[in-house]
Amino acid sequence: MVHTNVVIIGSGPGAHTAAIYLSRAELEPVLYEGMLANGTAAGGQLTTTTDVENFPGFPDGIGGSELMDKMRAQSERFGTKIITETISKLDLSQRPFKMWTEWNDGPDSEPAHTADAVIIATGANARRLNLPGEEKYWQNGISACAVCDGAVPIFRNKPLYVIGGGDSAAEEAMFLAKYGSHVTVLVRRDKLRASKVMADRLLKHPKCTVRFNTVATEVLGEDKPNGLMTHLRVKSTTDDKEEVVEANGLFYAVGHDPANALVKGQLKLDEDGYIVTQPGTSLTSIEGVFACGDVQDKRYRQAITSAGSGCVAALEAEKYLADLDVSHQEVNGAKAAPVL
Numbered sequence: 001m002v003h004t005n006v007v008i009i010g011s012g013p014g015a016h017t018a019a020i021y022l023s024r025a026e027l028e029p030v031l032y033e034g035m036l037a038n039g040t041a042a043g044g045q046l047t048t049t050t051d052v053e054n055f056p057g058f059p060d061g062i063g064g065s066e067l068m069d070k071m072r073a074q075s076e077r078f079g080t081k082i083i084t085e086t087i088s089k090l091d092l093s094q095r096p097f098k099m100w101t102e103w104n105d106g107p108d109s110e111p112a113h114t115a116d117a118v119i120i121a122t123g124a125n126a127r128r129l130n131l132p133g134e135e136k137y138w139q140n141g142i143s144a145c146a147v148c149d150g151a152v153p154i155f156r157n158k159p160l161y162v163i164g165g166g167d168s169a170a171e172e173a174m175f176l177a178k179y180g181s182h183v184t185v186l187v188r189r190d191k192l193r194a195s196k197v198m199a200d201r202l203l204k205h206p207k208c209t210v211r212f213n214t215v216a217t218e219v220l221g222e223d224k225p226n227g228l229m230t231h232l233r234v235k236s237t238t239d240d241k242e243e244v245v246e247a248n249g250l251f252y253a254v255g256h257d258p259a260n261a262l263v264k265g266q267l268k269l270d271e272d273g274y275i276v277t278q279p280g281t282s283l284t285s286i287e288g289v290f291a292c293g294d295v296q297d298k299r300y301r302q303a304i305t306s307a308g309s310g311c312v313a314a315l316e317a318e319k320y321l322a323d324l325d326v327s328h329q330e331v332n333g334a335k336a337a338p339v340l
Contacts, residue, residue, distance in 0.1 A: 003096060003114045004030045006317050009087050009262065010121025012044030013303045014293025016071035017310030018119050018317070023078035025318050030113070031075065034086040035102065042084065044068070044123045045294070046303055051152055055303055067303070090118070090262040092286050116324060117288045117317045120267075120275060121310065122259035124294040124301070126252060129163065133219030133229075137250075141221060141229025144252045146172035147302065150179050154228060155249045157181045161232055163216060164253030166193045170202040172253045177207040180249065185210045188237060213237045219250060258295045267291070274298045282313035288324075290317050 006022055008015050011033035022029040033042040046052065046064035053061040062070075076082060091098040091111070097118050098111035126144030128134060134142060143149040146162075150172075160180035162173045165187040173183045185202065190212050192199040202208055211234075218233035232247035258274045260267075268276040268285035275291040277283055282290040292309035294301050 001110050001112065001114060002030075004028060005115065005321055006030075006117040006119065007032065007097075007099065007113060007115040008119045008121060009090075009099075010034075010044070010119075010123060010293065010295075011042040011072075012046065012068070012121060012123050012293055013071060013307040014123075014310035014313070015044075015119070015121035016068075016075045017307040018121065018292060018314040019075040019080040019082075020071075020078055021311055021314035022318065023075065023080045025314075026079075027318060027321065028079060028081070030081045030083060030115070032083050032085060032087050032099075032101075033072075035084055042068075042072075045125070052148070052303065053151065054148070087262060090266070092118070092263070092266045092289055095288060097288070117290070117321055119282075119310075119313045119317060120263060120284075120289065120291045120295055121293045121306075121313070122262065122295045123306075124256040124258040124274075124298075126256050127254045129216070129252065129254065131216055131219055133221070137219050137221050137227075137229040140226060141248060142219060142250045142252070144256075145301070146175050146251050146253075150176045150249075150251075155179055158248035159184070159246050160249040160251065161186060161216070161245075161247045162251045162253055165189065165191075166253070166255075167195055167198045168255075169253035170194045170198040172251055173202060173208050174205055176249070176251065177205060180207075183208045184245075184247075186214045186216055186234065187212050188215050189213065216250070217242065220244065256294070256298070256301065258298075260295060263289075270298075272298060282309060282316050288320055290320075 005027045006029045008018050008031040019029050019031045046068050051061045052064050086102040087099050088102040089100040096114035099113045101112045156179050160176050160183045162169050162185045173185050176183045214234050217235045220231040221227055221229040231244050233244050235242045260273050270276050275296040277291050277296050282292050284291050290313040292313040293306040
């Protein structure tokens with residue numbers, strides 16, 4: 001069993017930003033980046049993104065995997081210990097907090113690690129529809145983040161499609177309208193789930209069309225390495241009539257699933273499963289446990305906001321550990337003498 005001041009669970013921008021701040025504060029953090037945790041490679045959702053053009057400091061853009069490699073190298077440079085194992089069980093019922101790794105999680109096993117503070121940065125995964133052709137054209141026409149990818153050249157002045165009927169779908173469609181020639185929103189039902197204000201804006205937008213009672217059934221495109229999406233097969237849910245439409249981009253707006261399995265039943269979650277933090281902080285319902293990134297951010301879900309929340313989590317964890325150290329000194333009768 002190993003004990004450290006603070007353990008970070010995650011591998012995205014939030015996790016590594018927290019690690020950089022904590023290691024520079026000489027708190028010797030340990031970061032468990034996981035081994036395909038939640039089905040995602042270390043580095044999180046950015047590893048599934050080809051070009052990142054809106055992260056400050058990279059005027060020519062940077063590949064998602066390359067950006068995460070740089071963050072990881074920076075974490076290590078300042079002394080973060082990175083462990084490529086997945087935490088499969090976490091006990092937050094008492095301090096020190098206990099955690100078990102994926103290959104050491106028997107009911108009678110000793111915890112692999114204990115820590116006085118834990119930062120949860122496990123992220124979230126965009127829901128996919130598993131359409132035929134989805135895997136082939138993912139990030140070559142298909143995306144789950146209009147803000148991240150909508151401005152890239154392959155979508156400019158091209159017909160684009162959005163799947164979803166809620167506020168997120170409406171927002172993404174109107175954002176994409178700045179770049180695409182036209183945006184069509186596919187809605188399975190006969191009405192939008194979006195709020196009235198958002199629905200009215202979408203329906204009145206000159207470059208957006210909503211097709212009700214319609215679903216996508218197949219993604220089509222170039223049959224070559226790194227070929228791009230060119231068409232979409234759609235079907236009416238009322239009469240099953242199918243057609244193939246020109247489409248150079250398809251954006252999913254059907255929700256995200258926060259990676260909360262480790263803390264479900266221990267930390268307070270909202271109705272959608274995101275970790276609840278006190279407004280403007282990373283503080284969770286358990287003292288000494290902090291959350292940052294997409295596992296607690298259901299609104300923005302950007303690399304830069306994730307990194308910012310990682311900074312917040314690190315600073316608050318640092319203060320918590322400092323206060324904890326003072327408390328231990330007082331309990332043990334080692335309170336520092338006042339300065340005269």
